[in-house]
Amino acid sequence: MDRLTYRIAVRLVPGGTGSAEAHALAVGAVVLVSGPRQAFPFVPKGPLLFVAGGIGITPILPMVHWSAVHGHDYRLVYTGRSRAAMPFLDELPISARVRVRTDEAGLPTSHELLADAPEGASLYVCGPTPLLEALRHAWSGPVHFERFAPPPIQDGDPFELRLGRGGPVVPVAANESALTALRRVNPDVAYSCRQGFCGTCEVRVVPGAVDHRGYLPSTEDGMLICVARAAGARVVLDM
Ligand code: FES
Numbered sequence: 258m259d260r261l262t263y264r265i266a267v268r269l270v271p272g273g274t275g276s277a278e279a280h281a282l283a284v285g286a287v288v289l290v291s292g293p294r295q296a297f298p299f300v301p302k303g304p305l306l307f308v309a310g311g312i313g314i315t316p317i318l319p320m321v322h323w324s325a326v327h328g329h330d331y332r333l334v335y336t337g338r339s340r341a342a343m344p345f346l347d348e349l350p351i352s353a354r355v356r357v358r359t360d361e362a363g364l365p366t367s368h369e370l371l372a373d374a375p376e377g378a379s380l381y382v383c384g385p386t387p388l389l390e391a392l393r394h395a396w397s398g399p400v401h402f403e404r405f406a407p408p409p410i411q412d413g414d415p416f417e418l419r420l421g422r423g424g425p426v427v428p429v430a431a432n433e434s435a436l437t438a439l440r441r442v443n444p445d446v447a448y449s450c451r452q453g454f455c456g457t458c459e460v461r462v463v464p465g466a467v468d469h470r471g472y473l474p475s476t477e478d479g480m481l482i483c484v485a486r487a488a489g490a491r492v493v494l495d496m
Contacts, residue, residue, distance in 0.1 A: 263293070266344060268312040296454050297383065297403035299323070304330040304375035308392060310384020311337045314345050316403055317383055325350040332373040334358055336365055336384070367395035374398075407451040407483065410434065414488035420496055422463060435482040435492075446482070453484035461495035 267279040282288065299320045309317040314335055324331040336358045337343035349355050356373060358365050370392060374380070379399040382392050386409070389402055413431040418439065420427065429438040436458055439446050449457040461479040473485060480492060 263290075266312060266315045268344075294450070294455050296450070296452070297381075297401065299381070300379075300401075301327075301329055302379065304378040305332070306371070306374040306378040306380050307331060307333040308370050308380065308382040308384070308388075309333070309335045310382075310388045311342065312344060313383035313385070313388075313403075313405070314343070315383070317381060318345055318348060320381060321350065321355075325352065325354075330375050332356070332375060332378075334370050334373055336360070336370065336388070367391045371395060404452060407434065413486060416487040416489060417491040418482075419491055419493045422493060426491070429486075435480070435485065439482060448483055451483045453481050456481070458483045463493040463495050 267276050269280050270276045297316050301320075301324065305320075305324060307317045307321055317333070317335075321331065321333050323329070331354055333349070333355045335343065335346075335349065335355070338360050340346060340357070340359060343357070343359070346357065349357070358370070371380075377398070379401065380392065380396050381401045382389055383403045384405070386404065386406055389404060393400055393402065410432050413433075415431045416429050416435075418427045418429060418435055419425070420442075425442070427438050427442055429435050434451070436446065436448055436451065440448075447457050449455045451458075456476075459476060459479050459481050473487075480494070482494075
């Protein structure tokens with residue numbers, strides 16, 4: 258196992274500035290990075306079913322390699338639009354435990370994707386949100402997953418942000434995050450995971466502000482604006 262090198266995979270997203278910048282990097286370019294964040298821990302206990310959708314193979318691949326090397330009971334179903342759109346195909350173990358399923362035969366159903374599961378398996382899944390949600394719904398055993406994108410906001414209530422005491426008020430609609438609303442007025446607001454675990458988007462909240470009536474979830478220093486909401490209230494941000 259190589260503990261000195263990071264290998265990353267970035268899918269080029271049309272119109273995506275971050276991925277375009279990564280794809281424009283020249284060999285030898287120096288890039289400032291922060292340490293890795295683990296949001297998808299691998300706990301290889303009992304039989305395992307891995308399901309990967311497209312670039313979702315990235316975190317699954319080392320888990321599959323570990324399982325293959327250690328003789329662990331596992332199955333992998335790797336799905337994508339076409340083989341040309343599926344990275345790392347040539348790095349999959351050559352094994353009856355591995356199945357590649359392209360959409361050319363029609364979109365796979367949850368039932369089909371889960372049919373390879375060994376008895377009593379834990380499910381590890383990474384892929385687009387519809388795939389993730391369908392499998393989480395259909396699977397009754399333990400499930401571990403990683404999202405590419407923030408989860409959809411369900412049953413959200415609108416609220417307001419005030420930018421500093423006496424500053425402008427930014428309304429946050431029921432179906433958007435505070436981050437999305439804030440970036441409309443300030444596109445430079447920093448963010449990374451958009452799922453509440455990296456801390457990049459944390460903004461200090463003005464303590465004791467008259468119209469601060471609470472928000473959830475809260476952190477010691479402030480508000481993770483990618484996920485925190487303040488149903489019907491107004492939060493005063495220190496910015
Ligand atoms: S962007 Fe990662 S916690 Fe908000």
